[in-house]
Amino acid sequence: MHAFQVTRFQAIEPGPRLLVTGAVHGNEVCGTRALRRLIDEFQNDQRQLLRGSLSLVPICNPLAYQKGQRSGDRNLNRRLRPTQDPREFEDHVANWLCPLMQQHDILLDLHSFQAQGRPFVMVGPEDNNGPLQPFTQAAQELAWAKVLGVQRGVDGWLDTYSGGVAQRRARYAGREVGSSVDLDEQYGVGSTEYMRSTGGMALTLECGQHEDPEAPEVAYRAIVNSLLHFGLIEGDAPAIQSMAGLRLHHVEDKLHADDGFVKPWVSFDRVQPGELIGRRANGEPVHAPQQGWEGCIVFPNSKAQAGQEWFYLARELERFR
Structure with missing residues (x-):
């Protein structure tokens, strides 16, 4: 016990x-x-x-x-x-x-x-x-x-x-x-x-x-x-x-154990609109949003299991200044 x-x-x-x-x-x-x-x-x-x-x-x-x-x-x-x-x-x-x-x-x-x-x-x-x-x-x-x-x-x-x-x-x-x-x-x-x-x-x-x-x-x-x-x-x-501020707005799940990142992302790495973040096990690309978005990646987890959260995307905000 x-x-x-x-x-x-x-x-x-x-x-x-x-x-x-x-x-x-x-x-x-x-x-x-x-x-x-x-x-x-x-x-x-x-x-x-x-x-x-x-x-x-x-x-x-x-x-x-x-x-x-x-x-x-x-x-x-x-x-x-x-x-x-x-x-x-x-x-x-x-x-x-x-x-x-x-x-x-x-x-x-x-x-x-x-x-x-x-x-x-x-x-x-x-x-x-x-x-x-x-x-x-x-x-x-x-x-x-x-x-x-x-x-x-x-x-x-x-x-x-x-x-x-x-x-x-x-x-x-x-x-x-x-x-x-x-x-x-x-x-x-x-x-x-x-x-x-x-x-x-x-x-x-x-x-x-x-x-x-x-x-x-x-x-x-x-x-x-x-x-x-x-x-x-x-x-x-x-x-x-004062602190730099971010607001989470998207979570992406890992769908298969072989889903993988295209590079070793670190939390708060900048991500450009449409940038390639990873690929699914079947080769399907996973991109950041294409338009009207700019921000960074948070909690990238290359060791996530299938069905778990793989990474988050966040936008900057002034709330914490």
Whole structure:
């Protein structure tokens, strides 16, 4: 059996309730290392919590972590929600993790990625009353994102996933929708999306490539800066920095194991209109949009399995300046 563990520190003075999570994907361990470092500091009285509460989860998905791979039975960070009929290990994780998130105001979720690239933060939508992801704390969330210590921000996650689901439904017309998680309308809901649905704020920090030795330090600095920003520990307020900004607008799935890129793309590589990005196993070319588009590639994953997300395309925007 795999046990779930959270280490919680509670100050006498009331204040924000911050939750920090690592290893939602089992092969993304930079957050795990950073969180264990911080737990040691608090337990050895090197740091003191001034107000509020701090909950630290170094390993969200112990089965995937034990296997040293992204998932146990499926991707935890897709269609994250409690269920009364748990069938996969990640369903059990969700039944523990979602109530834990509901007990907090703020979530920082620490990740890393497959391809080479620089760290960046994924933020939620602008304030809106729409049906997909209504939100009212965009300014506060963005102000927090600007103190994490990274130089790039990305938004548009859930809108892009909604479009991806529509593409899959069209591709598999006639297939029973309920038989596949990636055809579910809630497929794009991960930890941060679920947290916002409870009324909280949430950021996903992509700390670098999986094996980057600097990634644990990126994660650690972001946690400490978050604690300072919300006044949970003593110290000077972290520096605010403007960030280059991107908005995701398209996700492309890998349809066959032999689909391949035409070159070793790195996240945020510029992509020209109509540029050849890859080829399907049958030789069919995969191009960027031909007209009215200019941007870059994000999360190119040459090791993606058939049916998984292969890459994303994003446009620049001024929101993060």
